Amino acid sequence: MKNLLDFTKEELSDIIKPAFRAKQIYEWIYKKNVDSFDDMRNLPRDLRDYLKENFYFNPLKKVKEEVSQDGSKKYLFMLKDGKTIESVLLPMKGDEFDENGKLIKHARYTICVSSQVGCKMGCSFCLTAKGGFVRNLTPGEIVEQVHFIKKENKIPYERRVNIVYMGMGEPLNNLNNLAKAIKIFTDNDGLAISPRRQTVSTSGLSSQIVKLGNLNLGVLLAISLHAVNDELRQELMPVNKAYNIASIMEAVRKFPIDMRKRVMFEYLMMDGVNDSIKDAKTLVKLLDGIKAKVNLIYFNPHEGSIYKRPKPENMEKFRDFLQSKSVTCTIRESKGIDISAACGQLKERSKNDNS
């Protein structure tokens, strides 16, 4: 049995003839949210039987869901082989109404997806790293995280969502499947999510950043920087031994990006580790000439972690310094902090619960 969601529409139309059937199947799944092949009423019976015998399109089973006070929802999904991954729905803003109670702007959502079961990169602050690497996710396993969450939360088809590849795993270690997932997401008969709404986050595999750029998919890029000198970065992120900060910056400078957009630099703040003004000064120099925006993230402590949450005042000073040097910088609201929203943390808790 094959996962139908692993196929781009073009691939599907090579297998299923006539070719327009692929478009119909896409619409049934992604637009009309049907649960079975029998519901695909405009397909001939023999085709439905063939599909039933050879394909499935429900690669995820919800194992656990946690809702945070701020409205973010974290999902633990089980894959067909029993492995588990996490995804998070982050409402960025609720519906907005005018003074007469008329809806003027719909809620906006971001969905954070996983790209692998586990991760090879071994970052010292990250819980996902602790479990090691298990396997890559297939394109359909990536796509279904967004489809499932939209469907489950009754987010209307037309409501565009943003996708961030910031869940478990290093997306650029799974570039082929990632690229296919991006294409499937983008398809107008699928979820029709523009690549400009999709942000690939990487620990800084410079050669893979170049490859992603060469694919010209139109996606946005986020770099998990976390340190401004190689010595510290190497300690936090072993990948820095193979690809140092200079090589990342070079790759970023070459990355094709929409003129109106910026490359995001994520900076996970850890108390007394990387939160000084000296670090902020070096960061400003590093970003010279790059259209960047910096996102400061509160380190979310987990059991056994040696790092501590930064003091809010240090975070603010850091941000103010960057802004005084005209570097766009925001502090990421600690969404879902009460449900341990950083990657890997729900999975870990669930193991302890024995649930």
Ligand code: SAH
């Ligand atoms: N592997 C990719 C994408 C997944 S990690 C990457 O590293 O960019 C997504 C983000 O979660 C990274 O920026 C990472 O630094 C952050 N993260 C990991 N552990 C965290 C923790 N304990 N608290 C807060 N953020 C964390």
Ligand code: SF4
């Ligand atoms: Fe992997 Fe990203 Fe965690 Fe590092 S931070 S171990 S790259 S998931």
